[in-house]
Amino acid sequence: MLIWMVLGERLSEGYFLYVDVIDDTGPLSAGVFTGLHLLFGRSELAYFFLGKVLTFFQIYYWNHTLIKYRVFDENSYLPAIVLAALFHVSFDLTFLSPTLLGSTFLLLAFGQLFSHTVLQKESNESTLLIGIYGGLATGFHWNFLFFLPFLIFTGLAISSFTIRQLFLSIMGFIMPILLIFVFYFWNDGLLQAMQVWPMVFTYPNIAYQPYLSWLIPGLLPLLIAIAGFFIGTFFKGATINQQKQRQLIVIWLLFSAGLFFLVKNTASYQLVILLPGLSYFICHFFLHFGWRILVKPVFLGLILILPLWAFTYWASRIPVDTTYFVRSSGTQAPMSEGSVLVLEEDPSPYLNNSLGGPFLNFHLSKSYLIQEKSLSQKTQIFEMLRKQQPEQILDKEGLFKSLLEELPALSELYLETKPGVFVKK
Numbered sequence: 044m045l046i047w048m049v050l051g052e053r054l055s056e057g058y059f060l061y062v063d064v065i066d067d068t069g070p071l072s073a074g075v076f077t078g079l080h081l082l083f084g085r086s087e088l089a090y091f092f093l094g095k096v097l098t099f100f101q102i103y104y105w106n107h108t109l110i111k112y113r114v115f116d117e118n119s120y121l122p123a124i125v126l127a128a129l130f131h132v133s134f135d136l137t138f139l140s141p142t143l144l145g146s147t148f149l150l151l152a153f154g155q156l157f158s159h160t161v162l163q164k165e166s167n168e169s170t171l172l173i174g175i176y177g178g179l180a181t182g183f184h185w186n187f188l189f190f191l192p193f194l195i196f197t198g199l200a201i202s203s204f205t206i207r208q209l210f211l212s213i214m215g216f217i218m219p220i221l222l223i224f225v226f227y228f229w230n231d232g233l234l235q236a237m238q239v240w241p242m243v244f245t246y247p248n249i250a251y252q253p254y255l256s257w258l259i260p261g262l263l264p265l266l267i268a269i270a271g272f273f274i275g276t277f278f279k280g281a282t283i284n285q286q287k288q289r290q291l292i293v294i295w296l297l298f299s300a301g302l303f304f305l306v307k308n309t310a311s312y313q314l315v316i317l318l319p320g321l322s323y324f325i326c327h328f329f330l331h332f333g334w335r336i337l338v339k340p341v342f343l344g345l346i347l348i349l350p351l352w353a354f355t356y357w358a359s360r361i362p363v364d365t366t367y368f369v370r371s372s373g374t375q376a377p378m379s380e381g382s383v384l385v386l387e388e389d390p391s392p393y394l395n396n397s398l399g400g401p402f403l404n405f406h407l408s409k410s411y412l413i414q415e416k417s418l419s420q421k422t423q424i425f426e427m428l429r430k431q432q433p434e435q436i437l438d439k440e441g442l443f444k445s446l447l448e449e450l451p452a453l454s455e456l457y458l459e460t461k462p463g464v465f466v467k468k
Contacts, residue, residue: 046393046403047139047140050076055077055081058431061235063427064398065402065403067185067308069185090139097143101150105123113284128346131354142184148177152190160202161284167208173194177216178220186305190302252360256363260353260357267324267341275331279331382400383396384436384437384443400427428453437464439463
């Protein structure tokens with residue numbers, strides 16, 4: 044969350060993502076963070092509140108969709124209750140993030156796909172909305188581009204899209220992305236943005252938390268979902284529409300799992316995309332499992348005990364997941380206020396200082412700086428640093444020192460006061 048706050052703060056000063064600030068956040072998410080900073084400043088409460096609003100909307104919309112298209116034989120609020128419990132398996136699932144923002148629009152697209160399992164007529168409006176929602180989700184979180192093949196495959200194989208509907212859906216998906224490129228073109232930043240954008244998918248993956256730490260609180264919901272899958276598939280009859288809906292959700296979960304091979308910041312908030320599908324199969328378990336004596340304690344364990352225990356569990360992880368939980372440290376810039384550029388993994392200097400340069404995402408910036416550069420790219424980097432001029436640069440890994448060798452003119456702007464610390468002259 045600290046990095047997104049810093050990004051919103053920097054962009055609110057008139058800078059542009061990918062042009063003046065190197066980070067992998069989706070441009071639409073960056074716009075939301077900028078708006079939040081303009082309204083509330085660095086307010087954790089604003090991120091918490093808006094995250095809760097989106098969480099509530101997803102819970103309401105998912106339950107409404109399952110009822111509207113008669114996914115289960117009986118209508119109830121059970122899917123909403125289960126999904127609310129799943130959102131509290133990890134503390135950061137309900138906090139505002141690009142993944143939560145993007146997944147909200149993916150869920151809207153998923154709801155439109157459900158309509159094609161019931162309505163026995165062509166609906167050009169819904170197919171266009173499927174694409175538009177998917178494109179907006181990608182604008183919030185670039186890795187959701189991975190769901191374009193999902194929309195195409197499920198549209199053809201399950202929802203029986205015609206060629207016209209498929210074309211409408213793809214064009215709807217591309218439209219928001221094209222508008223983003225048009226925005227950069229109008230602001231004379233398209234070439235610079237196109238240099239950074241492909242690297243969002245190629246820079247090294249950073250595991251902020253071990254996968255096992257997700258499995259511990261998620262084991263009970265996962266086991267219930269697996270049991271619900273087998274019960275719903277092999278022991279419960281279903282209509283043709285319900286079979287199509289089950290196939291959609293299975294493919295959704297497979298694509299969601301595959302997404303983790305693309306994301307570069309692996310942390311528990313990325314799991315939000317899995318929750319609707321898991322809640323569907325968990326509901327199958329509770330609705331159709333024959334041993335009623337076992338259902339009640341499992342239900343209480345999932346709804347009440349697991350969220351409370353998960354809160355305690357993640358609190359105990361704070362001293363362990365030091366790369367994810369940001370705390371004040373000895374490497375923090377000594378100034379009480381001012382601008383700092385951090386070219387190292389520890390972002391804690393931003394707790395008391397604002398970003399003063401173009402490089403926010405350290406690992407993406409590292410890939411950007413160590414690549415073979417053309418003369419125009421070197422000029423661009425020099426102009427970014429000359430224009431922004433952070434008051435202090437923390438360079439534990441020597442990236443800025445190497446940059447000084449490539450761009451000797453920067454030596455006139457900065458002086459190394461001690462190893463890895465450069466101060467503006």
